[in-house]
Amino acid sequence: xxxxxxxxxxxxxxxxxxxxxxxxxxxxxxxxxxxxxxxxxxxxxxxxxxxxxxxxxxxxxxxxxxxxxxxxxxxxxxxxxxxxxxxxxxxxxxxxxxxxxxxxxxxxxxxxx
Amino acid sequence: xxxxxxxxxxxxxxxxxxxxxxxxxxxxxxxxxxxxxxxxxxxxxxxxxxxxxxxxxxxxxxxxxxxxxxxxxxxxxxxxxxxxxxxxxxxxxxxxxxxxxxxxxxxxxxxxxxx
Numbered sequence: 189x190x191x192x193x194x195x196x197x198x199x200x201x202x203x204x205x206x207x208x209x210x211x212x213x214x215x216x217x218x219x220x221x222x223x224x225x226x227x228x229x230x231x232x233x234x235x236x237x238x239x240x241x242x243x244x245x246x247x248x249x250x251x252x253x254x255x256x257x258x259x260x261x262x263x264x265x266x267x268x269x270x271x272x273x274x275x276x277x278x279x280x281x282x283x284x285x286x287x288x289x290x291x292x293x294x295x296x297x298x299x300x301x
Numbered sequence: 302x303x304x305x306x307x308x309x310x311x312x313x314x315x316x317x318x319x320x321x322x323x324x325x326x327x328x329x330x331x332x333x334x335x336x337x338x339x340x341x342x343x344x345x346x347x348x349x350x351x352x353x354x355x356x357x358x359x360x361x362x363x364x365x366x367x368x369x370x371x372x373x374x375x376x377x378x379x380x381x382x383x384x385x386x387x388x389x390x391x392x393x394x395x396x397x398x399x400x401x402x403x404x405x406x407x408x409x410x411x412x413x414x415x416x
Binding site for chain 2: 220222224229230231232233234237238239278287288289291293294
C-alpha cells in the first residue's frame, strides 16, 4: 500500500534562512506528487505538483521541490523564508489514474524572528 | 474565479443535535471530496463523489454520517445525531475531472464543536 512519510513534525528556522522539508513515499512506480500549505484557520492550498518531466518543479510563493526517484523523495525547498511562511505543510501522493490522495502527517514550520 | 465555498465556517452545537455542513465546489469541477481533520488522525477522506454520484464512502465513520450531492454545484455532509468525538475541522475539496495530475482545491473548512 502507498504511504507518505514526513519525518519532521516541527521545524524551526530563522527568517531569511533556507528551508528544506522532507517527504518520502512508498510506491512501486512514479506517483503524482503534491505539496500543500495550510495556514492557521485556512484550507489547504496547492504549492506545486509533479507528475512527469523535469524533476525540479517550481511552485507558488517561491517554493520548489525536487523529485528523486532513487530516494523515493519529493523534498520541498525555499532559499529564504519569510515570517508569512509559518504554516503547516503537507506532502501528498496519488497513483496515476486514482482519485485518492495519500497524505503525509504534515510538518509545522515555525519562523524565528 | 471563486474557490470552494463552505458554510458555516464555525458550528457549535450540543450533542444529539443534527449538523449540516454545506459545500459549493468550483464551477466545472466534477469531483468532490469531503475530509475530516483532527490532531489525532490528520486528514481523513470521508467520501468521494464523481459527477454527483458517490463513488467511495468507505471513510464515512458510521451511519450517523451521510452525504449528498443533489447537483453539480452543491453538496451536504450531515451528522445525526452528533457526538463530541465528531468535533473536528471538515473540509470540502473539488477537482476538475480525473485527468493527469489534477490537484484538489480546498475550501476553508467548517470548524465543528460538539459539546
